[in-house]
Amino acid sequence: xSGDRIRGAFAGLAVGDAVGWPAGRHRSALxxxxxxxxxxxxxxxxxxxxxxxxxxPFALNQPVAPLRIGPSDDAEWLAWTALTIDRPRAEAFGxxxxxxxxxxxxxxxxxxxxxxxPPASGHDNPHHFDDAAAVRAVAYGAAGRDPTEDAQVTNAxxxxxxxRAMAAAVAEAVASGQVGRAVEAALAVLPPETAxxxxxxxxxxxxxAAGDPFAAVPALDAEVLDHVYSYAVGAAQTVPxxxxxxxAAGGELARAVPAAACLxxxxxxxxxxxxxxxxxxxxxxxxxxxxxxxxxxxxxCCLPELAGRDLIEIADTLTKGIA
Amino acid sequence: MRDRxxxxxxxxxxGDALGAPAENLxxxxxxxxxxxxxxxxxxxxxxxxxxxxxxxxxxxYGHALTSRDVAEAYRREVVPxxxxxxxxxxxxxxxxxxxxxxxxxxxxTGLAHQHGWSDGLAMRAAPxxxxxxxxxxxxxxxxxxxxxxxxxxxxxxxxRAVAAAVAAAMAGAGPRDVVQAALxxxxxxxxxxxxxxxxxxxxxxxGTDAVEALHEAVVxxxxxxxDLAPEAxxxxxxxFLAGDGDVEASVTFGVSLGxxxxxxxxxxxxxxxxxxGEAGVPARWAGAIGPVTGTCLPVVAGRHVLDTADELAxxx
Numbered sequence: 001x002s003g004d005r006i007r008g009a010f011a012g013l014a015v016g017d018a019v020g021w022p023a024g025r026h027r028s029a030l031x032x033x034x035x036x037x038x039x040x041x042x043x044x045x046x047x048x049x050x051x052x053x054x055x056x057p058f059a060l061n062q063p064v065a066p067l068r069i070g071p072s073d074d075a076e077w078l079a080w081t082a083l084t085i086d087r088p089r090a091e092a093f094g095x096x097x098x099x100x101x102x103x104x105x106x107x108x109x110x111x112x113x114x115x116x117x118p119p120a121s122g123h124d125n126p127h128h129f130d131d132a133a134a135v136r137a138v139a140y141g142a143a144g145r146d147p148t149e150d151a152q153v154t155n156a157x158x159x160x161x162x163x164r165a166m167a168a169a170v171a172e173a174v175a176s177g178q179v180g181r182a183v184e185a186a187l188a189v190l191p192p193e194t195a196x197x198x199x200x201x202x203x204x205x206x207x208x209a210a211g212d213p214f215a216a217v218p219a220l221d222a223e224v225l226d227h228v229y230s231y232a233v234g235a236a237q238t239v240p241x242x243x244x245x246x247x248a249a250g251g252e253l254a255r256a257v258p259a260a261a262c263l264x265x266x267x268x269x270x271x272x273x274x275x276x277x278x279x280x281x282x283x284x285x286x287x288x289x290x291x292x293x294x295x296x297x298x299x300x301c302c303l304p305e306l307a308g309r310d311l312i313e314i315a316d317t318l319t320k321g322i323a
Numbered sequence: 324m325r326d327r328x329x330x331x332x333x334x335x336x337x338g339d340a341l342g343a344p345a346e347n348l349x350x351x352x353x354x355x356x357x358x359x360x361x362x363x364x365x366x367x368x369x370x371x372x373x374x375x376x377x378x379x380x381x382x383x384y385g386h387a388l389t390s391r392d393v394a395e396a397y398r399r400e401v402v403p404x405x406x407x408x409x410x411x412x413x414x415x416x417x418x419x420x421x422x423x424x425x426x427x428x429x430x431x432t433g434l435a436h437q438h439g440w441s442d443g444l445a446m447r448a449a450p451x452x453x454x455x456x457x458x459x460x461x462x463x464x465x466x467x468x469x470x471x472x473x474x475x476x477x478x479x480x481x482x483r484a485v486a487a488a489v490a491a492a493m494a495g496a497g498p499r500d501v502v503q504a505a506l507x508x509x510x511x512x513x514x515x516x517x518x519x520x521x522x523x524x525x526x527x528x529x530g531t532d533a534v535e536a537l538h539e540a541v542v543x544x545x546x547x548x549x550d551l552a553p554e555a556x557x558x559x560x561x562x563f564l565a566g567d568g569d570v571e572a573s574v575t576f577g578v579s580l581g582x583x584x585x586x587x588x589x590x591x592x593x594x595x596x597x598x599x600g601e602a603g604v605p606a607r608w609a610g611a612i613g614p615v616t617g618t619c620l621p622v623v624a625g626r627h628v629l630d631t632a633d634e635l636a637x638x639x
Contacts (some may be wrong), residue, residue, distance in 0.1 A: 110544055223425075230548075
């Protein structure tokens with residue numbers, strides 16, 4: 001059964017990754033740079049001419065396949081983590097070249113190249129608070145391992161706490177299938193006096209009061225998001241949203257993930273993290289077939305060598321390692 | 324003390340105004356446009372206005388200042404006037420306003436937004452150093468009360484370092500001892516401390532012409548925002564050392580670095596101005612500093628840094 005739930009965690013993350021509107025933006029990295037330049041020019045055109053018809057990623061003179069619904073950055077980084085999980089972390093990161101990644105990871109790679117080792121590589125880092133490590137921690141949780149050493153390469157403080165919380169929630173969901181216990185496990189590693197700990201408790205209260213994931217969307221927007229900062233991947237926002245929506249949905253992926261995608265400011269990674277927790281609770285068998293077909297094949301938009309790889313096969317290597 | 328206080332805040336305002344047009348430019352672009360940027364072209368920015376606001380808190384509360392007093396002052400004097408557009412506010416101030424509106428209290432107000440490491444506290448830390456001449460530890464303790472409202476982690480460390488540097492300079496410490504005072508009040512295991520050491524080493528190795536080497540030592544490459552305290556504080560203290568404590572030499576070197584050039588200039592100018600006094604600030608710069616407009620912080624509109632310096636010095 002735990003193998004089914006591990007597959008569920010991976011597939012759930014990929015479905016959530018694919019659901020969020022930024023996935024199309026990330027996947028358009030597979031197209032020629034000029035197509036994204038045109039996109040930026042069309043954005044400027046819309047601004048100048050006050051037309052509300054906003055451009056979306058398109059495939060002019062390009063194959064359309066990359067822009068079909070599918071997973072993007074988070075599923076690829078999860079797969080990379082599962083494939084390298086037995087390697088010393090700084091060494092595995094140090095070998096990465098030609099990748100696209102969050103600011104925390106890009107800065108950490110720069111730090112490692114300068115000889116700045118973990119934990120300073122993740123701490124002396126303007127995006128130490130982002131959820132890059134929280135996404136990777138899904139692999140650690142599924143394998144029942146501590147994500148801290150991995151997290152500290154790229155993140156610090158709330159960024160590392162987000163990773164611990166995700167690993168704890170996924171590990172408990174894989175073990176018991178119960179979302180309430182998964183949320184408790186996450187809260188146990190989130191001190192209330194931190195931003196992520198405060199936000200997690202506030203988000204859970206807001207979602208409980210709303211009683212339903214979709215109904216909770218405006219309350220979560222008011223409680224957790226301040227709409228001030230320019231990047232939507234803060235662990236102190238995305239992890240609390242994921243915990244609150246997974247719980248409000250009773251661990252049902254098909255109710256939790258669409259609600260997370262409604263929170264546009266955190267739709268890059270909150271749906272993916274929500275999907276990982278809910279997917280682990282319900283297991284692989286509970287994920288809609290149509291979504292599985294769309295979400296399991298990696299695009300290679302961040303880690304080119306993973307293009308075409310099957311995420312579920314990669315999840316199974318983790319399961320065999322445990323068995 | 325009054326002379327050093329006036330030198331400090333004049334230096335801050337001059338560095339802020341001199342650096343403003345160089346903000347976010349590369350050192351190469353600054354050289355292309357100005358050669359060396361030495362003449363003030365326009366007014367100052369948020370650095371000067373927030374420093375005047377911080378000084379007003381010190382005049383009101385003195386050494387008894389607490390983070391609750393600061394939060395209350397924000398609620399009374401900043402939040403009600405922070406309607407759109409809130410010009411000249413960084414993410415940290417804007418995030419703090421939203422956190423206060425949501426009913427949070429310090430230190431959560433400084434933790435709840437992502438820019439805890441902002442140089443917003445370091446840019447306004449000088450008055451705390453003026454208020455505690457020769458006592459870097461007390462200056463750092465006091466500025467932290469302000470910082471707990473809007474900053475966290477490295478942002479507070481940056482503020483502590485600058486307040487301590489000014490406190491040491493107010494008592495006549497030499498340039499190296501001023502930097503030591505800054506390092507003495509922050510954890511050795513901090514990004515700010517590591518960056519200050521990296522910048523000093525780079526300066527020792529490459530000399531004062533090595534602007535690019537300083538960038539290589541402490542500037543974050545993959546980040547579009549430049550208001551990082553560990554970076555701005557390290558570059559400003561390096562500028563102060565490169566100028567050997569002279570106001571004009573320190574500030575012009577500081578703004579030649581680009582990045583958050585107005586804040587780098589303001590910090591370098593405040594520390595050097597405290598060390599050299601009012602006469603140390605070039606007369607042509609002092610003449611260009613008038614009352615602030617309140618563009619960034621309406622509550623301080625019409626105030627002049629020299630009046631603020633006199634008020635602070637009265638309590639010493």
